Structure formats: C-alpha cells, structure tokens
Amino acid sequence: MKATILQSNFAKGLNQVSRVVASRTTLPVLGNILIVAKKGKITFSATDLEVGITTHVAGKVEEDGEITIPARLLLDFISNNTDETIELVLVDTKIHLKSEHYEANISGISAEEFPTIPNPPEDVFCSLKRSDFVDAIKKVAIAPANDETRPVLAGIYFHFNGKVLTMAATDSYRLAEKKVNLESSIPEKKLIVPSRTMTEVLRLLSALENIEEIALSSTENQVFFQIGETHLVSRVIEGAFPNYSQIIPSGYKVLAKEDYREFLAALKMTSLFAKDAANNIKIKTTDQNLIISSAHAQSGDATSKVSAEVSGNDMEIAFNARYLLDALQAVSSKAVTLKLNDSSSAAVLEFDQDKNYLYIIMPLKIEG
Numbered sequence: 001m002k003a004t005i006l007q008s009n010f011a012k013g014l015n016q017v018s019r020v021v022a023s024r025t026t027l028p029v030l031g032n033i034l035i036v037a038k039k040g041k042i043t044f045s046a047t048d049l050e051v052g053i054t055t056h057v058a059g060k061v062e063e064d065g066e067i068t069i070p071a072r073l074l075l076d077f078i079s080n081n082t083d084e085t086i087e088l089v090l091v092d093t094k095i096h097l098k099s100e101h102y103e104a105n106i107s108g109i110s111a112e113e114f115p116t117i118p119n120p121p122e123d124v125f126c127s128l129k130r131s132d133f134v135d136a137i138k139k140v141a142i143a144p145a146n147d148e149t150r151p152v153l154a155g156i157y158f159h160f161n162g163k164v165l166t167m168a169a170t171d172s173y174r175l176a177e178k179k180v181n182l183e184s185s186i187p188e189k190k191l192i193v194p195s196r197t198m199t200e201v202l203r204l205l206s207a208l209e210n211i212e213e214i215a216l217s218s219t220e221n222q223v224f225f226q227i228g229e230t231h232l233v234s235r236v237i238e239g240a241f242p243n244y245s246q247i248i249p250s251g252y253k254v255l256a257k258e259d260y261r262e263f264l265a266a267l268k269m270t271s272l273f274a275k276d277a278a279n280n281i282k283i284k285t286t287d288q289n290l291i292i293s294s295a296h297a298q299s300g301d302a303t304s305k306v307s308a309e310v311s312g313n314d315m316e317i318a319f320n321a322r323y324l325l326d327a328l329q330a331v332s333s334k335a336v337t338l339k340l341n342d343s344s345s346a347a348v349l350e351f352d353q354d355k356n357y358l359y360i361i362m363p364l365k366i367e368g
Contacts, residue, residue: 001065001090003037007099009057010042010078010086014071016207016230017046017053019200021071029113032068033075035095036111037061037088045117046071051197052117053204055230065090066111077104120224120231124215126160126186130205133214136167136178137202139357142326144195145171155192157241162186168244169195172362174323175244176330179356192241193223197234201225204232247346248360254312254340256285260333260351263290266304267328270294271321273302278364279321285310285340294321317343318364324349327359 014033022030025048034045042059045052067090078086083099090096097104137156145153150172159166165180204227205214215226218236225232267281274281274294284291290308295301317340328336333351340347343366349359 001035001037001067001088001095002063003042003059003061003065003088004085005042005057005059005088007078007081007083007086009059013042013044013055013057014075014078016055016204017044018071018075019046019203020048020051020053021046022048029068029109030115031071032109032114033071034066034068034111034114035088036066038064038066045114047115047117049115050194051200051232051234052115053200053230053232054117054119057229067093067095067108068111068114069095069106069108073106077102077106118219118222118224118233120215120226120233121217121219124217124226125189126165126182126216128165128180128182128214128216130212130214132180134202134205136165136180137198137205139178139330139354140167140169140176141195141198141202142330143169143171143174143176151237152192152239152241155194155237156198158189158191158193160186160189162188168241170242170244173320174327174362175247175358175360176327177244177358177360181356189218190241191218191223192237192239193234194237197223197232201227201232204230244360248358249339249341249346249348252312252339252341252348254285254310254315255337256290256308256310256340257335257337258290258306258308260328260331260336262306263336264325264328266290266292266306267321267324270302270304271325273299274321275299279323280318280364281321281324282316282318282366283338284316285312285314287314290338312340315340315343316366317347318366319347319361320364323361327361331357 036043041056043056045054087098093108148154157168163182163185168177211228217224270292273296275296281294290306292304331351333353335352337350
C-alpha cells in the first residue's frame with residue numbers, strides 16, 4: 001500500500017466507523033480499523049460482530065494494499081495532526097504515516113484476520129428522506145427497553161406496508177409509534193432492529209447532513225442502511241414484536257389539551273422533587289387546569305398549574321416523570337393532548353403538529 005489522503009478525509013473516515021470498534025474483546029483484530037487502498041479510494045471498516053460500518057473517501061492510491069490498525073491510536077494520531085495531507089506506506093504489517101511535520105510507524109494486524117463485512121444487496125426495498133427518518137428515529141428511540149431480558153423489546157420495530165412505514169418501540173411501560181409516509185408502495189416487510197444500531201444510524205445521519213436519502217435493504221437476518229458513501233450493516237432481532245394495537249384505548253373519558261411549552265416547563269419544575277425510584281408525579285385534572293405535583297420525604301414537594309381545555313370528570317393519575325419528559329422533549333408542538341380513562345389504565349399523548357406520532361404511557365399506582 002502506498003497512498004496519500006487529505007487529513008480531513010482521513011479523520012472523517014475514521015470517525016464514522018470508530019464507534020463500532022469493539023472495546024472489550026478476546027479478538028484483538030476487532031479493536032482495529034481495516035484500511036483498504038484501491039482504485040483511487042480509501043476504505044475504512046470496523047465491526048464488533050453485531051454492527052459493521054464501512055465508508056469510502058477519496059485518496060491518491062499509487063499501490064493497492066490493506067491492513068488493520070489499532071483504532072484508538074490511529075484516531076488520536078490523525079485527529080491531532082494539523083497537516084493538510086498524510087502519506088500511508090505499508091511495510092509488512094506496519095503502516096508508516098508521514099506528513100509535513102509528523103511521522104509515525106504503527107504496528108497492525110493482517111487484513112486477512114478481519115471479519116468480512118457484507119456489502120448491501122443490490123435490491124433496495126425502500127428509500128427514505130433523511131429528514132423524515134431522523135425525525136422518526138428520535139421520536140421512537142426513547143422507548144425501547146435498556147436490557148435484553150426480552151430481546152424484541154430492546155429494538156425498534158419496522159413495519160413496511162404499502163406506502164407507510166410504521167416504527168414502534170416499547171419497554172412495556174410506555175410505547176412510541178411513528179408513521180412515515182413513503183413515496184412509493186412496497187411489499188409488506190417486518191423487522192426488529194437493535195436500538196443500539198439505530199443510535200449509530202442517527203449519529204451517521206447527523207454527521208452526513210448533505211445526504212438527502214437513505215436506502216434500506218435486508219437479507220434473512222441482517223439489515224443495511226446506505227447513507228451516501230457509508231453503509232451500516234446490523235443483525236436483526238429474531239422474534240415477533242408485541243401486538244400493541246390491543247393496548248391502544250378505543251375511547252377516552254377525560255381529554256386535557258394544554259400548551260406544549262407550559263406543560264413541558266411544569267413537568268421539568270415539578271420533576272425536580274420526584275426523586276424516588278419511579279420518578280413519581282401526580283397529575284390532577286380540573287375544569288380549566290392540570291395540577292402537577294410531586295413530593296419527596298427528604299427534599300420536599302412542589303406543585304405546578306397548567307391552563308388546559310379539559311373535558312370529562314376530575315381525576316388524579318400518577319406517572320413516571322421521565323417517561324413524560326422523554327416524549328415531550330422528542331417533539332416540537334404548539335399543543336399536546338393528554339387522553340385518560342382512569343388512574344390504572346394506559347394514557348395517551350397526542351401532539352397537534354404531528355398526527356402521525358402516538359405515545360402511550362402506563363400510570364403508576366397512587367399511594368395513600
């Protein structure tokens with residue numbers, strides 16, 4: 001290998017793949033980044049065997065070659081290099097890096113030991129607008145379970161059907177669902193993608209702001225996200241996602257519509273005193289207000305009042321404050337409607353500026 005690359009391109013390529021480098025592994029090569037120089041391109045790849053990312057950047061290649069280099073050391077050297085271009089020369093399993101002011105030799109591991117990261121299938125089953133996909137991920141990724149006791153709950157559910165993609169996630173205490181309109185109709189397909197994978201997809205989309213469209217493809221047990229010159233591959237979670245339609249209430253006894261900003265501010269203030277394990281807050285509906293309260297034996301108590309258009313009888317219900325805040329902070333809206341039945345039944349949050357987003361939250365038991 002003999003190649004020259006802009007420092008900015010080098011750093012960009014490394015940053016895009018480095019997050020999936022395995023941090024704890026019995027296979028040393030998984031702590032490395034694969035570098036391939038071929039046909040005027042430099043390709044960077046990394047994987048932890050669950051998720052793999054490959055990206056291509058432009059470079060001047062005089063001799064083809066490939067090698068894996070320890071990710072952290074390489075990233076630190078390139079990130080701190082202030083020169084415009086960097087030359088790479090491979091000698092056996094050691095890479096020589098040279099720029100105007102800096103020079104280093106880094107020992108690597110043969111590329112033959114690096115796991116194969118599959119390329120996306122040519123058959124792309126869906127293309128999504130970047131802005132729509134980013135919005136959907138942010139609104140749904142708040143709800144998956146943090147542990148893998150039930151693997152299907154640790155992922156985000158994708159249901160492609162006709163011209164609609166439904167994304168959903170639940171940890172059994174709350175559920176977030178977002179519908180995305182597609183430009184063309186596609187055959188029905190269901191996938192459950194690990195939530196960690198979607199975190200990485202969102203990170204890539206945030207870094208690659210100039211990319212307007214994302215292509216999705218899949219095999220029997222893998223899903224691929226093609227974002228410009230970068231592609232991410234991940235395993236899919238086996239199993240069936242819960243049939244959550246049965247927990248969506250068919251009607252409501254109490255509706256409370258309030259200003260989004262006022263409701264968010266009141267929840268933030270009141271939750272300062274919700275210091276128990278469940279972040280318990282109470283919401284009481286009256287004719288024209290929501291009364292939000294919390295109390296803690298050591299820190300004290302707080303009450304907030306929010307003006308609201310309330311229909312139905314007065315009632316009191318308790319929630320985990322963090323679950324409410326997660327939903328409100330994922331959305332920008334003018335008004336939010338809290339739909340209730342009783343203190344022990346699922347409640348629904350709906351937002352006037354996104355009719356395709358649904359958030360369901362289970363209440364807490366009211367003590368005393």
